[in-house]
Amino acid sequence: MNVFVIGLGLIGGSMALDIKTSNKEANIVGFDANEAHMEEAVSIGFIDRKGTLEDAKEADVVIVSIPVNVSLEVIPKVLDIVKDDTLVFDVGSTKANICTALENHPKRRNFLAAHPIAGTEFSGPKAAIRGLYTGKTNIVCEVEKTAFKLQERGFKIFNDLGMRIRYMDPKAHDKHIAYVSHLSHISSFMLGKTVIEKEKNERDIFDMAGSGFESTVRLAKSSPAMWSPIFEQNKENVIETLEEYIANLQKFKELMQQDDYNAIYKEMADTNRIKEILKGISIKTS
Amino acid sequence: MNVFVIGLGLIGGSMALDIKTSNKEANIVGFDANEAHMEEAVSIGFIDRKGTLEDAKEADVVIVSIPVNVSLEVIPKVLDIVKDDTLVFDVGSTKANICTALENHPKRRNFLAAHPIAGTEFSGPKAAIRGLYTGKTNIVCEVEKTAFKLQERGFKIFNDLGMRIRYMDPKAHDKHIAYVSHLSHISSFMLGKTVIEKEKNERDIFDMAGSGFESTVRLAKSSPAMWSPIFEQNKENVIETLEEYIANLQKFKELMQQDDYNAIYKEMADTNRIKEILKGISIKTS
Known part of the structure; x- marks a missing residue:
């Protein structure tokens, strides 16, 4: 499984750490606008190599863990270039804007809107910790708009991370x-x-x-x-x-x-x- | 050393627990307006027996760990009946009122105004824990108004509990x-x-x-x-x-x-x- 993580901070980094543990065959490529963060992520070892946004093309799963305003710009571009059977999910703390922004995107069915209720007050790659998601709630919005096969792929990952799913309307x-x-x-x-x-x-x-x-x-x-x-x-x-x-x-x-x-x-x-x-x-x- | 603790909740109870450890010869009597709390304190073991306010007469040290409004009524009465060489200290979170209330008490020199910066969000005897005061700050007000020998007795206890002292004006x-x-x-x-x-x-x-x-x-x-x-x-x-x-x-x-x-x-x-x-x-x- 080719995993591409965009945003190598606490949230993306912790997710990559646990995916590496639960899925030994996962090949994880990471991108961060901050070059130093990419170096740190490689040196900590939660990504296998640094990438560019172009790496989304080769991914089976793209995890978008960046500030919610940047997500609004990046996710449509990522969807534009991914394969037809790639899952793209975000982890942002607001859900209405991103769902509205992608409403009419031709690849809307490749996207899953998620919000894992997990975190600490720290940030950056060094803040990434194992087991951050164990036992936590993951709120998934507009699940019916994601292709069924890709829902399954996402839920397998969330399940491996130890999360329980809760479905909710983005506005609620x-x-x-x-x-x-x-x-x-x-x-x-x-x-x-x-x-x-x-x-x-x-x-x-x-x-x-x-x-x-x-x-x-x-x-x-x-x-x-x-x-x-x-x-x-x-x-x-x-x-x-x-x-x-x-x-x-x-x-x-x-x-x-x-x-x-x-x-x-x-x-x-x-x-x-x-x-x-x-x-x-x-x-x-x- | 006869210790009399008035108020057997988190603060008084935790103090009694550690005094018992650091001073094997301490004989600790406790009083609480809540009869059930006294029973609990005996059963947990941080007091040797239940008492009444009259027990203050036999005490070398009286610890007053009750709500600050009750302290205003109880401390003058306790000072009225204690021996000339008894130390009475409180642990309340406000200091100006109690210092003013005792300003002209004939036994003012028997009183030490203290505020240990320690606690948890829990209350009652069962909330008492060992080591609550280790490494914490104890704010002492108007130290010069306490008899020197009694200051020493108090500081020995605070030191045994692992606290550091900081002196402050009650209003500040x-x-x-x-x-x-x-x-x-x-x-x-x-x-x-x-x-x-x-x-x-x-x-x-x-x-x-x-x-x-x-x-x-x-x-x-x-x-x-x-x-x-x-x-x-x-x-x-x-x-x-x-x-x-x-x-x-x-x-x-x-x-x-x-x-x-x-x-x-x-x-x-x-x-x-x-x-x-x-x-x-x-x-x-x-």
Whole structure:
């Protein structure tokens, strides 16, 4: 099986690592706009050799793991040149735009729109890790638009990676993911910003920070090159979640201003049921 | 050494566990307003027996690990009945109120105001863990107001627990801790609330949540009984941090509305330096 990976960062790199393990005969060629990343990928060993976009022509499977704005340009071009029986799948965090962009592409049936819910706050080839996808959910959109034989090929790979599949409409995907992923990133980035701004005036503040702060701002380490296009493509949904979040914070502040600590207690007690919900996540990802 | 622990939850329990290990001769009596918690503490074994507040009379060291509003009532009463050479220290997350409340207490020199920067999102005796304090910072306020001999006794305990001491004015403590701890808790609680509210209408949303969401809402599992009084006692500082946080979120939203994704990128890139800061925290807490 000839696999061609476009984008050799955390997501593409981790996928290549595990494909190499589960499929000894896989020949993996990689391309990245960043030459240094290609060198690293060869030296880490998750690709067999560096390639150019032209290598898509020889591939049985093309994995597109690049920022979602670049995908919009690259995937149509890749589909233009691949063989009739090549599977091209993406792994982007937004799904509506790419599905719309490819709606009328003559090779639409060669494309599978996917979003594996997996990652860390790190990026680049060195961030690639084995087993990243084990036990995780992979959201597949508009599955009926992909040729049946190519669906099968994709699902075999996802299955080997240990993922479970969930089918979803691209618009519903983008709406839901804004809440459980995109908003978390903004809340974390802005928390980091608020504290860093303060530190300018008050030295040593971070000496007082503990593991709770660390957990809450972890996502503020994430790559702006990856996240800025995600927010752009999911603008409407993200703004809606932000407005709800800001309104909740505003209400919390007002309750404090009114010294209504019974209501503050209740706000927190009601939200404590996140424990049960997180238990569900832990079971899923463990 | 007779140790009397008031409040047998995560903080007091974890401290008792490690004191028992480092000081075999320590006789630890515990009191908790919740009878079931006392039973659990005996059965887990971190206290030798259940007590009443009267046990403070026999103690060499009294550890007060209860919600900060209850501390304001309990600590003066405890100081009233302890021996002249008993050390009483608290571990509360706010320091200005308790220091002011005890300012003119005849036994002020028996009291040491402390805040160990350690914890988890869990609570109660069963949440107590060994080594919770190893490598963590303990903030001590108004150290000069504590009798020198009793300071020494306290520092011996903190040292045995593996903590490093940092001295701070109570007002400065409350101001800084609002940024690096109290605000994180509110951001996490309100993130949880925003997503849970949505879930009412949209089932299965949590199937899409990954480890990033889990990390960001972890603190929303925290105890309302502990946190509501902290927010009350640190009202002014917490409101200030909330206003800055809301303003930053608002600005982020406006940049999105203006389609200024270069500025969005810059906001995130600037905040990425939290990586270096968190490295500092990790070294400190590892």
